[in-house]
Amino acid sequence: MIEWFIRVWAIVKKDMKIYYFKGPVVIFGVLLPLFLYLAYAWGRSIKPVEAVVSVMAMTIFFTSTAVGPVIAPWETRSRTFERLLSAPVNIATILLGDALASTIFGVGITLVIIVFSMVMGVYLVNVILLAFNMIMSAICFSFLGLLLSSPPSDTPANIMMLSSLLKFPLIFISGIFIPLGEMPTSIKMIALLSPLTYTTELFRQSYHIESTIPSYWAIIALTTYTIIFILASIKLHERNAPKRL
Numbered sequence: 001m002i003e004w005f006i007r008v009w010a011i012v013k014k015d016m017k018i019y020y021f022k023g024p025v026v027i028f029g030v031l032l033p034l035f036l037y038l039a040y041a042w043g044r045s046i047k048p049v050e051a052v053v054s055v056m057a058m059t060i061f062f063t064s065t066a067v068g069p070v071i072a073p074w075e076t077r078s079r080t081f082e083r084l085l086s087a088p089v090n091i092a093t094i095l096l097g098d099a100l101a102s103t104i105f106g107v108g109i110t111l112v113i114i115v116f117s118m119v120m121g122v123y124l125v126n127v128i129l130l131a132f133n134m135i136m137s138a139i140c141f142s143f144l145g146l147l148l149s150s151p152p153s154d155t156p157a158n159i160m161m162l163s164s165l166l167k168f169p170l171i172f173i174s175g176i177f178i179p180l181g182e183m184p185t186s187i188k189m190i191a192l193l194s195p196l197t198y199t200t201e202l203f204r205q206s207y208h209i210e211s212t213i214p215s216y217w218a219i220i221a222l223t224t225y226t227i228i229f230i231l232a233s234i235k236l237h238e239r240n241a242p243k244r245l
Contacts (some may be wrong), residue, residue, distance in 0.1 A: 007089050011097025012104070019067045019074075019101075033058030049207050052117040054176045057200040059113055061167070064106035064138045068145025069163040070156040071098055072237070076244045077154040091238045095146055099230075102142035107134050122207070129215065130206035136222050137199040143229035144195070150236035152243035175200045180212040195225040 033055055075081040084094055111134075114124070124130055148163050171177075173187065174196035180188055191197045198218040204211045205218075213221075 004093070007087075007093055008097045008100065011084075011089070011094060012101045015067070015071065015098055015101035016105075019071060033062055048117075048120065049122050050209060052113070052122045053200070053203045053207055053209060056110055056113050057174070057176050057196065057203050058171060060106045060110045060134060060137050060199065061141055061171070061196055063109045064102050064141035065145035065148075065163065065167060066102075066105075068098060068102050068142055069148045069159045072146075072149040072244070073153050073156040073159050076152070077156075081244050085241065091241055092234050095143070095233055095237060098146055099139060099142040102145060103135070103138040106138035106141065110134055110138075124206060125208045126206045129202060132219070133199060133202035133206065133222070136219075136226060137195075137202075140195055140199075140222060140226040140229060143226065143233050147229050147233040147236065150233060150240055152240040154244070170194050170196050173197075175212075179204075179210075181210070195222060198222040198225075 072081065075084065114130075118124070145163065148166065149159050151159070151162075153159060173191045174194045175183075175191060176196070180191060180197070180201070183191060198213065198221045201211050201213045201218045202215065202222070205215050
């Protein structure tokens, strides 16, 4: 068990050193959510706590999916993926290391938003629910990013285009800008298909903001999506790994 964890942590350190703390990651993880929300909220009377919840939901979503979709294509192109496969690790271990790196980064950046909001006078109400939501959402979105990288492509731009085509629609239908209770029924039904909707609802409940979905249903849905993304990403990467060689 200890040796397995050492192998996973080696992959985490590799990802952190090579892929994270780069300009594009900071832009997509921090600045983009902030500017998106400012563009929506400018000139509107929105409570600070609602703004904090929306920015947090976008931040953990964008940061957790910022690098995962392009790790496999980058390593396929640079031929380092072959070296990973020749090491005493399997695909599940490699993906777990990639996901753990994204999770750490996503949670860390979101914590910065929380601390800053507390300095500005926006305080937490349910710390346990918030902590669960941050960790589970970061894991969920990390494996979603890895799932998007499963096609055996060595061109990061192709995967990033696919990732953007999915991520931006999810932002606008997941209750971040318009709460579920204010959506038309048809749009609300679509929103319930998005894992980001449940992240947003749990963040709202952490600050005791009115929410449409009960917390236990949101927890079950988010956990279910996480399990599905984990199993699907492992299965697809195992199937496509030989095509990357």
